[in-house]
Amino acid sequence: MQRFILSRKNHITLINAFLIVTAFVSKFALGNVELFNWALIIASVVGVAPIAIQAYQALRVKVVSIDVLVTIAVVGALLINNYEESAIVTFLFLFGAYLEQRTLTKTRSAIKELTEMAPESAWRQTENGEFEEVDIDEVDVGDILLVKTGAKVPVDGTVLTGEGHINEASITGEPIPVSKKANAQVYAGTILENGTIQIVANRVGEDTTFGKIIELVEEAQDSKSEAERFIDKFAKYYTPAVLALAIIVWLVSQDIELAITILVIGCPGALVIGVPVSNVAGIGNGARNGILLKGSEVIHDFSRVDAVIFDKTGTLTIGNPQVAETEFYAGNIDEVLSYLASVENESDHPLAKAVVEYVGDTKLHPVENTVVVKGGGIIANVNGRRVAVGNVSLMEQENVPMNEKVREDIARFEQNGNSLVLTAVDGELKILMGIRDRIRPGVKENLQRLKDLGVKKLVLLSGDNQGTVDLVAHELGLTEAHGNMLPQDKSAYIADLQSKGQIIAFVGDGVNDSPSLVQADIGIAMGSGTDVAIETSDVVLMKSDLGRLPHALGLTKATTSNMRQNIVIAVGVVLVLLASVFFSDWMNMSIAMLVHEASILVVILNGMRLLGYKL
Numbered sequence: 184m185q186r187f188i189l190s191r192k193n194h195i196t197l198i199n200a201f202l203i204v205t206a207f208v209s210k211f212a213l214g215n216v217e218l219f220n221w222a223l224i225i226a227s228v229v230g231v232a233p234i235a236i237q238a239y240q241a242l243r244v245k246v247v248s249i250d251v252l253v254t255i256a257v258v259g260a261l262l263i264n265n266y267e268e269s270a271i272v273t274f275l276f277l278f279g280a281y282l283e284q285r286t287l288t289k290t291r292s293a294i295k296e297l298t299e300m301a302p303e304s305a306w307r308q309t310e311n312g313e314f315e316e317v318d319i320d321e322v323d324v325g326d327i328l329l330v331k332t333g334a335k336v337p338v339d340g341t342v343l344t345g346e347g348h349i350n351e352a353s354i355t356g357e358p359i360p361v362s363k364k365a366n367a368q369v370y371a372g373t374i375l376e377n378g379t380i381q382i383v384a385n386r387v388g389e390d391t392t393f394g395k396i397i398e399l400v401e402e403a404q405d406s407k408s409e410a411e412r413f414i415d416k417f418a419k420y421y422t423p424a425v426l427a428l429a430i431i432v433w434l435v436s437q438d439i440e441l442a443i444t445i446l447v448i449g450c451p452g453a454l455v456i457g458v459p460v461s462n463v464a465g466i467g468n469g470a471r472n473g474i475l476l477k478g479s480e481v482i483h484d485f486s487r488v489d490a491v492i493f494d495k496t497g498t499l500t501i502g503n504p505q506v507a508e509t510e511f512y513a514g515n516i517d518e519v520l521s522y523l524a525s526v527e528n529e530s531d532h533p534l535a536k537a538v539v540e541y542v543g544d545t546k547l548h549p550v551e552n553t554v555v556v557k558g559g560g561i562i563a564n565v566n567g568r569r570v571a572v573g574n575v576s577l578m579e580q581e582n583v584p585m586n587e588k589v590r591e592d593i594a595r596f597e598q599n600g601n602s603l604v605l606t607a608v609d610g611e612l613k614i615l616m617g618i619r620d621r622i623r624p625g626v627k628e629n630l631q632r633l634k635d636l637g638v639k640k641l642v643l644l645s646g647d648n649q650g651t652v653d654l655v656a657h658e659l660g661l662t663e664a665h666g667n668m669l670p671q672d673k674s675a676y677i678a679d680l681q682s683k684g685q686i687i688a689f690v691g692d693g694v695n696d697s698p699s700l701v702q703a704d705i706g707i708a709m710g711s712g713t714d715v716a717i718e719t720s721d722v723v724l725m726k727s728d729l730g731r732l733p734h735a736l737g738l739t740k741a742t743t744s745n746m747r748q749n750i751v752i753a754v755g756v757v758l759v760l761l762a763s764v765f766f767s768d769w770m771n772m773s774i775a776m777l778v779h780e781a782s783i784l785v786v787i788l789n790g791m792r793l794l795g796y797k798l
Contacts, residue, residue: 185236192233196277202226203270223266230273231257252425253776256446260772263439268772272447275776301372301393305337306330308381319388326384330375339391340382342367347378425449440772441764447775448760453782457749460790465742468796473725474735481721485705485736486743487686490640490662491633492677492699494691495647495655498709498729500620504533506541507601508617510592519613521545522565523606526572529553530561534604537618538572556580560604571607583607589615600654602647619651625730627659632733632798636740640685644673644699674698688722690732707732737798745793749786756782 188195206222209215231254238250253276260269305322306314306329314329319337322328327343330336336349348360351373360376363369369382372393388394425446433442462479469476476482493499513519524542527535529550553563559580560573571581575593578585583605585593592615596603601617630641642663645652649666656664665676677687677699689703700706700720708720724731760778763770 185240188233188236192277193281195229195233196274196281199226199230199270199274199277202229203274206270220266223270224261226270227257227261227266227273230270230277234273234276252422252446252449255426256443256772259439259443259446265440265772271773272776275773275780278780302335302337322384322387324384324387328382328384330369330380330382332375332377332379334375336369336371336373336375336382338371338382338384339386339393340369340384342369343381343383345378345380347380348376350374350376421454422449444764444770444772444775445761447772447779448757448764453753453756453779453786454750457753457786457790458746460787461742461745461749461793464790464793465738465745465796468738468793469735471794472731472734473728474731474738475723475725476735476739477721477723481705482739482742484686485688485722486739488638488688488705488736489685490642490680491638491688491690491732492642492644492673492703493661494673494689494699495620495643495645495652498690499626499643499655499659500622504537504602504618504620506537506616507619508596508599510589510596510615511613512589512615513608513611513613516614517545519606519608521548522568522570522608523572523614525550525565526553526561526563526570529563534602534618538604538616541616568608569610572604574603575605578605578607578612581607581610583610583612585612597648597650598654600651602651622655622658623729629729629733630659630661633736636733636736638736644668644676670698674702677702690729707735734798738793738796741796742793745790749789752786752789753782 202222203226206219206226209222210219234250234257235254238254241250253272257269257273260266260272302319304316305319307317307322308314308327308329322338328337328340332347342363342365344365346362346364349363349369350360351370363378363380369380370393371386371391426449428449429442429445432445433439436442458479462482465482466476466479476485520542524539524545525548527538527542528547529535548566551564553561555561556573556577559577560571562569562571562573562577562581564570571577571583575585589612593603596615596617599617599619601619604616604618605612606614606616633641640662641660642665643652643656643659643661644665645655646668647666649664652664652666655661668676673689677689680687681702681704686705687703688705688707689699690707690709691700700708705722706720707722707724709724722735724735756778760770760775764775
């Protein structure tokens with residue numbers, strides 16, 4: 184019976200409203216006072232039923248909830264024959280709960296949209312080469328899948344054949360379609376707007392990027408900040424205190440109606456709902472804009488951040504270094520370049536890739552007796568010649584002579600922000616290359632926005648040489664820059680700032696950034712970074728776009744401010760109502776309940792403003 188009544192709360196609200204209207208029509212239009220009283224009595228009894236059930240369920244777990252206060256108030260009003268106020272209070276409470284649920288559902292709409300984007304089926308290749316439609320749960324890693332125009336990509340995978348344009352807004356928040364060809368990466372939940380492609384499944388189900396986004400956002404919704412935990416605890420003691428106050432007022436004044444009015448006024452509904460609705464709306468806005476905020480505790484800490492520390496490669500820079508400057512010290516350059524390309528072709532290092540790309544098409548020779556010198560470079564035999572490729576330290580180790588001009592060139596290259604690659608053949612220096620990364624477009628403007636939002640320090644920590652780091656810092660207007668930093672050095676630097684009472688955010692994208700992401704108060708990972716970086720971070724920028732970082736910081740500040748506004752509104756309304764009870768003669772139970780429900784709607788609507796937040 185309890186479940187049946189609670190499932191019909193909206194129907195009961197309509198019946199309640201109909202009976203109240205009937206009562207007032209019968210009194211003022213027909214002059215029938217008896218029908219007026221009975222309609223209000225029935226409305227009160229019908230209306231209080233679901234409220235009383237919820238009160239009983241709360242008392243069973245030893246919680247004095249808002250429903251307990253309202254139930255006592257309604258029953259008390261009935262006992263003193265105040266049928267008009269008992270009926271109106273039940274209607275306002277039930278109707279307020281209905282509106283509250285409707286508006287809260289809207290604040291969760293961004294998250295609901297995410298879950299609805301999840302693909303439900305896929306076209307999987309069978310043993311005979313045909314494709315059949317299967318449930319998404321039946322797809323395994325390694326399966327070959329067909330994606331047609333207009334369809335959702337079912338898994339994270341790699342394009343095997345075909346090409347098309349994919350809308351990746353569900354992952355990055357960016358609505359402009361991205362061109363995809365063979366070997367390109369695609370993500371579950373994105374939409375192929377045109378073309379047809381075949382992909383091989385790399386990650387399926389909850390392991391996909393999209394699956395992790397949904398999981399992280401849902402976890403973030405359920406997390407509670409320090410403010411929410413305080414309010415929950417406060418409400419636990421506040422509600423019984425209101426009940427005690429009402430009893431004291433009744434005993435002192437012998438005015439039962441005054442005591443009942445205090446019960447209605449003291450309901451802490453707006454206070455309890457105000458902070459969570461701001462939290463959910465803020466997280467929803469972030470999800471829509473390709474920003475994952477992992478909980479309201481993250482929102483609170485991020486909004487107070489003092490310093491933002493950046494890794495360089497892949498964060499402030501594109502992460503695709505290119506040869507920017509060269510000096511040749513030999514006549515047979517083509518031959519030396521072919522030796523260099525042959526050696527570097529054996530390496531996966533970003534600098535090696537930049538060298539191979541720079542040399543272009545050339546004759547490659549067999550490489551023998553390769554020795555990798557940690558932190559130095561590579562030594563190998565190529566075409567019967569001893570070739571050393573690496574930094575200055577390796578050249579000194581190989582006893583390669585470097586005259587004054589070479590030393591000047593090295594100093595100039597480093598001053599220009601280059602990483603150095605030197606090539607020696609049979610102990611003679613042949614080539615000096617300066618390789619540097621390009622700064623991401625718009626980074627300088629985005630860093631300025633962070634300053635405008637109150638960030639006091641912008642710091643660059645990098646494993647690259649100090650010259651390169653200083654050049655980037657100068658170009659971007661950073662507060663500090665430190666080069667030659669190992670992962671443990673970065674983490675120690677952050678810990679030192681924290682020991683001085685500063686709240687630190689760290690932005691990175693690699694495995695080596697994980698210690699710093701964990702050490703920082705707020706770890707911010709670029710969405711194109713490693714799984715480890717994303718898992719250990721508190722905030723994820725899904726498009727690897729630093730332009731989202733100012734939005735994320737501004738959003739957390741707006742959300743925190745919104746929470747404070749809702750607390751002030753909730754507490755202020757209660758104080759005004761209490762003052763009105765004791766110092767005016769116009770306050771009654773119906774007006775108190777009307778203002779109480781209005782305050783709940785005000786804090787919800789105030790929180791919903793965050794859904795439309797823009798920096």
